[in-house]
Amino acid sequence: MRLIYSVAWWIALPLVLLRLLLRGRQEPGYRRHVAERLGFYGDVAHDGISPILWVHAVSVGETRAAQPLIDALLAAYPAHRILLTHMTPTGRATGRELFGKQDRVIQSYLPYDTGWMVGRFLRHFRPQLCVLMETEVWPNVMAQCTQRRVPVALVNARLSQRSLNRALRFPALFGEAAAAMSCVAAQTDGDAQRIRQLGAPNVHVTGSIKFDVVPPAAMLERGAALRAQFGQRAVLTCANTRDGEEALILDALPSLDVADALLVIVPRHPQRFDEIARMITARGLSLARRSSAGDTPIGDARVFLGDSMGEMFAYYAASDIAFVGGSLLPLGGHNLIEACAVGKPVLIGPHTFNFADAADNAIAAGAALRIADAEELMKQATSLLLDERERKQMGENARQFSQQHGGATERTMTLLAPLLVPQSMAAR
Template structure:
């Protein structure tokens, strides 16, 4: 079918502007946002040999999306398929490297430039492509369709904000969604929006993040740090963004007298912000130490800054009270499922549109609490640190709410079973 003129224009512009894209990549690399040693992967150059046999390409944009796909990747490898997992960020690559099962490899996803996509597909030759959530890149979608490689959206999301934007370009989104062999949505609302925009085959399978295992931690590290902070009131601000660290520091100062030896742990979403947060703590009159410098929280430490990658499992296990970042500033909120599975009482701000249904379920079960400002956050942290029974009840309620919403992995694998059979037979759509 003929593509709308806007998609054809996008294809032409991304072709013509390829030199500018290369410049953008090098600029991002200088800023620390791209992996210098693997920059070629972003242009479709492989750094690994293609495994023999039939291969499934599985893609998630960043940390949460790719980690939620790991149970699906494991199921595929157990079926005897090779799996190529792609993502677009350095932190996701570091996390995935530790969790990939045998039979799976990781590469950075190529940018949506026609030549990069052709180069990528020519080398990897996937028999099936699974993309998570709302990754709809026009050149990639069209290239897969031209090669008759089935494309399935898994854990599909279509927020109201995205839906309103796409409604202004109805022919374009319809032309792209029609090229998906199947769309598996997280919720009924997501499914309805995808169908109204033109996806011909949509089913609700639930949210894969509810089935993802909690992040691991070395038991020796847990025991060591637990010993260091024993007897101290501890709370954690997780996956924070600019503005939220200042709030956490203000809460620490407000509670320090009522809770002697209080330890505030801050884990920024972007670890490179560690020095900046340490400066904020010093300016607030607090004693800070940074994990990236090999420091541990001794008795003199007020604020412990975890500016490293892949240690959330350790610090969720250490902290009975967790504030989820991205919720006090208009980021949209990060996934609270991991702390729920690891026994934390959860606090969050009002900005939760990225994971609204998850927060709604945990809030309803009284496993999480909305805090609208600094004062409310300080009151909630203080009450939970003072009332261990309440903290345990909230943590149990959060864990039960998450467990009750599981099963999406089984439903997803059942839905893509026909395509798995095709892949194993080497048949194309």
């Protein structure tokens, strides 16, 4: 089965590269470092001496989630360097933002999942440990790591029932990959149960590392500066919105019955910034953009477009209420923990299957409310914006919810330590 899978990759490769080229028209980052995606790493700074711990974080969310773990690995293993790999330019940019000043962290793309390309990658970097963040399980990566005796840990792991059902259609492929894992650190009991069902051994529940992410002081300061631009206006931030959601939100905006309220939209994908700007102005709404407003007041703009990367904590800090996107449509939702960490009341839509436990627990803690659609989003936001006492209580509940669920990084480090002991002893 894996042979068929690998052949399919090689057949599809010209189309995959064409897609990179086309997508690069909107996101130039997709046209950079293409050789790395094919297993060639001559330009990647690597001294060939320092032992490597490899952490794979596919995109922005996984990279941010990896920060506490990478910091802990750097502290616990001072002789090692971290190889941080990604699949998207935005993930790579986020890694550069978080670790660009840390010379012990090197970055590259993970190659496409063929045995030959992954083999070149492993021969070049010779990692002592592979740490996959959240949901990234690649059959040839697993096979090549097994062949080279590189232990693999899936951490901060989550697996929805929908994803499990898809994987179970190909048990010879994904079951074999899951069985090759050295250990799994799952976010919740439900995730652990589904991952075991897929065939993974040594599965533990450690919680979500995202609860250990601390809002950077610089981002909070930037948020305060943004808030000064917004003035005394009530602010509803709709963050991590996905294709199709912005139209629903904008069409429902008249239901936000709060005088002079400001809607902030922060799309999930940067290639859609201009598209969303056109969508806003086409509805006759006055628009200000983060990229052009700078630090100047935004005047009477009805909508503020957060067309920047790496500032999510700042947008949340500048808001009164946060709606977390990907949840109005059946897309699975996105991380609500960042909004909770800065003490903001959270609204989420009906579709949060990617973060089901976190969403349900936040609701139970009084930190979040679930809304059925965009109209109810605006009505619930109106109610909270007009009720300062309730809004502040929800915000405090959100902060406490974030703080009470920490500790996953320490528990994950305990699981990873035995995987490194034999190699560390051998190195001595």
